[in-house]
Amino acid sequence: MNKSDKILIIGAGLCGSLLALRLAQRGFKVELYESRPDLRTTDISAGRSINLALSDRGFKALRLCGVEEKAREICLPMYGRLMHDTGGNTFASNYSGRENEYINSISRGDLNGLLLTEAEKHKNVNIHFNKKCKNVDLDKNTAHFKDYKTKEEFSVKSDVIIGTDGAGSSLRKSYYLERKFLFSYAQNYLNHGYKELEIPADKNGKHQISNQHLHIWPRGDFMLIALPNLDGSFTVTLFLSYTEGEFNFENLTSEEKITQFFEQEFPDALEIIPNIKEEFMNNPTGALRTVKCSPWSYQNKTVLLGDAAHAIVPFYGQGMNASFEDVTVFDEILDQGLSDWKSVFKTYQKARKQDTDAIADLAIDNFYEMRDHVANPIFKEKRKIEMDLEKTFPTQYFSKYSLVTFNEDIGYNAAMKIGRAQDKALLNLIAGDEVHTHLNMTKEELKVILEKVKKETNTILEEDKIAGL
Amino acid sequence: MNKSDKILIIGAGLCGSLLALRLAQRGFKVELYESRPDLRTTDISAGRSINLALSDRGFKALRLCGVEEKAREICLPMYGRLMHDTGGNTFASNYSGRENEYINSISRGDLNGLLLTEAEKHKNVNIHFNKKCKNVDLDKNTAHFKDYKTKEEFSVKSDVIIGTDGAGSSLRKSYYLERKFLFSYAQNYLNHGYKELEIPADKNGKHQISNQHLHIWPRGDFMLIALPNLDGSFTVTLFLSYTEGEFNFENLTSEEKITQFFEQEFPDALEIIPNIKEEFMNNPTGALRTVKCSPWSYQNKTVLLGDAAHAIVPFYGQGMNASFEDVTVFDEILDQGLSDWKSVFKTYQKARKQDTDAIADLAIDNFYEMRDHVANPIFKEKRKIEMDLEKTFPTQYFSKYSLVTFNEDIGYNAAMKIGRAQDKALLNLIAGDEVHTHLNMTKEELKVILEKVKKETNTILEEDKIAGL
Numbered sequence: 001m002n003k004s005d006k007i008l009i010i011g012a013g014l015c016g017s018l019l020a021l022r023l024a025q026r027g028f029k030v031e032l033y034e035s036r037p038d039l040r041t042t043d044i045s046a047g048r049s050i051n052l053a054l055s056d057r058g059f060k061a062l063r064l065c066g067v068e069e070k071a072r073e074i075c076l077p078m079y080g081r082l083m084h085d086t087g088g089n090t091f092a093s094n095y096s097g098r099e100n101e102y103i104n105s106i107s108r109g110d111l112n113g114l115l116l117t118e119a120e121k122h123k124n125v126n127i128h129f130n131k132k133c134k135n136v137d138l139d140k141n142t143a144h145f146k147d148y149k150t151k152e153e154f155s156v157k158s159d160v161i162i163g164t165d166g167a168g169s170s171l172r173k174s175y176y177l178e179r180k181f182l183f184s185y186a187q188n189y190l191n192h193g194y195k196e197l198e199i200p201a202d203k204n205g206k207h208q209i210s211n212q213h214l215h216i217w218p219r220g221d222f223m224l225i226a227l228p229n230l231d232g233s234f235t236v237t238l239f240l241s242y243t244e245g246e247f248n249f250e251n252l253t254s255e256e257k258i259t260q261f262f263e264q265e266f267p268d269a270l271e272i273i274p275n276i277k278e279e280f281m282n283n284p285t286g287a288l289r290t291v292k293c294s295p296w297s298y299q300n301k302t303v304l305l306g307d308a309a310h311a312i313v314p315f316y317g318q319g320m321n322a323s324f325e326d327v328t329v330f331d332e333i334l335d336q337g338l339s340d341w342k343s344v345f346k347t348y349q350k351a352r353k354q355d356t357d358a359i360a361d362l363a364i365d366n367f368y369e370m371r372d373h374v375a376n377p378i379f380k381e382k383r384k385i386e387m388d389l390e391k392t393f394p395t396q397y398f399s400k401y402s403l404v405t406f407n408e409d410i411g412y413n414a415a416m417k418i419g420r421a422q423d424k425a426l427l428n429l430i431a432g433d434e435v436h437t438h439l440n441m442t443k444e445e446l447k448v449i450l451e452k453v454k455k456e457t458n459t460i461l462e463e464d465k466i467a468g469l
Numbered sequence: 470m471n472k473s474d475k476i477l478i479i480g481a482g483l484c485g486s487l488l489a490l491r492l493a494q495r496g497f498k499v500e501l502y503e504s505r506p507d508l509r510t511t512d513i514s515a516g517r518s519i520n521l522a523l524s525d526r527g528f529k530a531l532r533l534c535g536v537e538e539k540a541r542e543i544c545l546p547m548y549g550r551l552m553h554d555t556g557g558n559t560f561a562s563n564y565s566g567r568e569n570e571y572i573n574s575i576s577r578g579d580l581n582g583l584l585l586t587e588a589e590k591h592k593n594v595n596i597h598f599n600k601k602c603k604n605v606d607l608d609k610n611t612a613h614f615k616d617y618k619t620k621e622e623f624s625v626k627s628d629v630i631i632g633t634d635g636a637g638s639s640l641r642k643s644y645y646l647e648r649k650f651l652f653s654y655a656q657n658y659l660n661h662g663y664k665e666l667e668i669p670a671d672k673n674g675k676h677q678i679s680n681q682h683l684h685i686w687p688r689g690d691f692m693l694i695a696l697p698n699l700d701g702s703f704t705v706t707l708f709l710s711y712t713e714g715e716f717n718f719e720n721l722t723s724e725e726k727i728t729q730f731f732e733q734e735f736p737d738a739l740e741i742i743p744n745i746k747e748e749f750m751n752n753p754t755g756a757l758r759t760v761k762c763s764p765w766s767y768q769n770k771t772v773l774l775g776d777a778a779h780a781i782v783p784f785y786g787q788g789m790n791a792s793f794e795d796v797t798v799f800d801e802i803l804d805q806g807l808s809d810w811k812s813v814f815k816t817y818q819k820a821r822k823q824d825t826d827a828i829a830d831l832a833i834d835n836f837y838e839m840r841d842h843v844a845n846p847i848f849k850e851k852r853k854i855e856m857d858l859e860k861t862f863p864t865q866y867f868s869k870y871s872l873v874t875f876n877e878d879i880g881y882n883a884a885m886k887i888g889r890a891q892d893k894a895l896l897n898l899i900a901g902d903e904v905h906t907h908l909n910m911t912k913e914e915l916k917v918i919l920e921k922v923k924k925e926t927n928t929i930l931e932e933d934k935i936a937g938l
Contacts, residue, residue, distance in 0.1 A: 466893075467892060
């Protein structure tokens with residue numbers, strides 16, 4: 001393993017382009033292949049979310065690569081959720097009781113373009129667009145491509161091949177099909193799919209609803225969310241079952257039924273989505289799946305990073321952040337001075353997998369929380385107490401959401417374990433009538449609650465440990 | 470859906486042959502295809518365990534099909550585990566404090582032969598051997614086969630196709646590859662593999678060690694187990710990591726090293742495994758995987774049962790029992806008088822999947838428990854208390870093991886939830902010094918413990934429920 005090693009990266013999406021940038025900064029010779037055209041010069045919709053939530057784990061990786069400030073310039077801060085009920089009433093719920101903690105809406109395309117441009121500034125990076133990887137010959141370190149423009153097929157041999165080619169990774173498929181080793185693999189679909197719609201800007205180019213919130217219309221079995229874009233529009237996503245319930249993707253096939261559904265469930269949103277019928281009929285319905293696999297690497301030859309290794313559902317707003325954090329962790333492993341790529345890959349997986357497994361599970365949990373719990377009184381009271389605790393004891397209390405989203409130096413797995421125990425402690429204290437809240441809690445009252453929560457959380461963690469959990 | 474429907478069953482292993490028998494009893498016309506030769510007339514080793522543990526869930530299904538007594542005739546009862554340490558000392562641990570609760574060692578081949586013979590007695594069953602299913606055309610209800618003897622390929626169309634073709638199911642592979650629907654699929658390998666060895670009968674045809682126990686040589690990272698056969702021999706299985714630890718399957722390649730490993734770790738077993746070197750070198754190393762998937766069925770055409778739907782690791786001795794229980798549950802659904810196969814298949818999965826998911830997870834848990842916990846003092850004390858409770862309050866206390874193994878009218882999922890909460894309660898009571906044991910506990914002392922365990926278990930279940938777990 002040395003600087004003259006040629007690294008082939010398959011996939012120039014968010015993870016691949018950031019990784020290319022970082023490896024170039026470290027002096028490696030990087031060849032970056034992407035199946036789609038250059039998104040900076042072509043208007044492409046990859047059937048994926050147009051905007052995403054960027055938070056502290058993502059920023060940490062961007063900072064490492066010297067592009068944090070450029071990314072911040074194209075961010076729209078979202079300080080909390082704004083819930084909409086069927087009567088058009090809204091209520092806000094902050095993401096944190098600390099003022100400096102918020103998430104950011106950012107355009108996938110703009111950020112990806114920024115990273116490609118930064119990577120390209122390095123002479124030791126070549127980017128090849130319109131080259132689709134068909135499969136990888138694992139023993140020969142050779143990736144086979146098809147050029148979408150010339151239709152020609154060709155092969156590229158490299159010292160190392162890194163698959164950052166997303167949830168449908170061709171490198172991962174080669175792991176599965178070549179059967180060189182026992183490959184643990186899981187793809188789990190939710191029964192819900194998603195469809196993107198748009199709230200356009202008003203005639204002055206301004207946002208029609210608050211651009212400082214992530215909007216949610218929670219309805220139990222389904223929900224609508226909206227994230228703001230810089231141009232004044234919102235990207236709206238409907239999450240809905242394929243087959244269950246009165247309304248589902250299978251039976252929402254007529255314009256009448258679509259209108260009826262939105263009039264009944266999302267009247268305030270319907271008013272500002274002018275092209276609802278066309279968009280609903282024409283935009284694709286996307287599937288939601290979690291992918292886990294192991295091992296991520298093969299010998300000293302290939303490794304998976306980002307969604308290719310661990311695709312997650314979008315409900316924690318952590319997909320991009322987790323993939324960027326992969327780059328941070330991979331970079332830390334490279335700093336250890338290991339002698340060969342095989343050790344780097346194994347050490348990387350060992351350090352990283354428990355955390356990507358955890359965020360996958362947390363994202364599934366949040367799917368249920370966002371749909372159901374936000375309207376549940378006991379969960380609402382918990383959220384209120386947590387906001388008060390974070391505001392009053394900003395260095396002592398961190399909710400699960402804060403641990404996951406704003407504490408980039410705690411791994412996802414630790415955040416999950418502590419966060420879940422804390423949630424359980426607080427919910428049981430509320431249900432058992434052991435903590436009480438009112439509108440203006442004093443610091444002393446909150447201190448008592450803080451101590452109770454801490455004690456109960458530690459008991460839960462200790463008892464789980466004894467039981468071997 | 471009616472009696473004249475032709476049912477094609479792929480795979481005449483334990484599940485397929487029992488299912489064929491039951492469907493024949495219900496009057497359906499059954500065609501049963503099997504890739505291997507008839508095991509009643511050919512000596513075949515399918516690379517799978519030669520004997521298995523049969524317990525109450527399995528018996529319930531055999532009873533339903535009228536073959537329980539015939540199966541019991543070829544069973545060897547095992548009343549508990551007999552642990553062997555490296556010094557050759559042994560200590561016994563019963564499976565239950567109730568006398569009538571034990572598991573049974575039974576030959577896979579003998580039981581499978583019995584079921585085939587019973588199925589064949591029905592005129593409406595045809596069994597076809599040496600016919601390997603290559604794939605299934607899902608929309609056309611057609612399975613494609615290759616005849617291993619004539620080498621010819623042919624297709625069979627049927628009203629319904631049921632895949633009972635085991636962990637490597639060709640029907641399940643067709644679900645995965647045909648992409649007719651979103652197919653959630655997980656295959657998870659342990660880092661451990663297994664290898665079978667043999668303790669032969671002594672010169673009088675008798676067992677050389679107790680034939681009333683399942684023998685375990687637990688060594689933390691690896692273990693040996695042995696189950697008795699009717700002919701006086703034992704089938705021994707070594708569970709060992711492929712790559713980790715001082716000794717593993719990758720480095721145990723010389724006769725010297727194999728001998729050294731067994732001399733050091735299993736000296737008492739080594740003495741009675743005369744062909745250790747040949748067997749170790751020649752017998753295949755098997756992989757251990759869990760398979761989960763969903764959906765199990767496609768429209769009104771096909772469905773998976775048994776290992777094809779849910780392969781599990783062998784550490785709870787429930788693989789065969791779970792597959793037999795599938796037949797019980799499927800039969801119950803058929804009793805509901807649903808109008809079409811699609812409803813039958815969907816209702817079946819809805820009733821069954823949480824239980825097969827649970828036993829898969831329990832089997833993984835037990836892998837760690839058998840290797841590690843059996844030597845852990847707090848787990849030993851727990852086991853002792855549980856035996857005392859079961860013996861003293863046979864209708865009031867059921868350990869997790871008993872719930873899973875001997876309580877066939879409680880589903881695996883309920884058994885897991887109650888059993889885990891109970892384990893946690895007991896372990897925490899012991900660790901917190903809230904229960905104490907001595908050699909001759911009185912009924913009054915045990916009653917106090919029973920009440921504490923019940924109370925603590927209910928608290929745990931209640932708190933989990935509040936936290937939405």
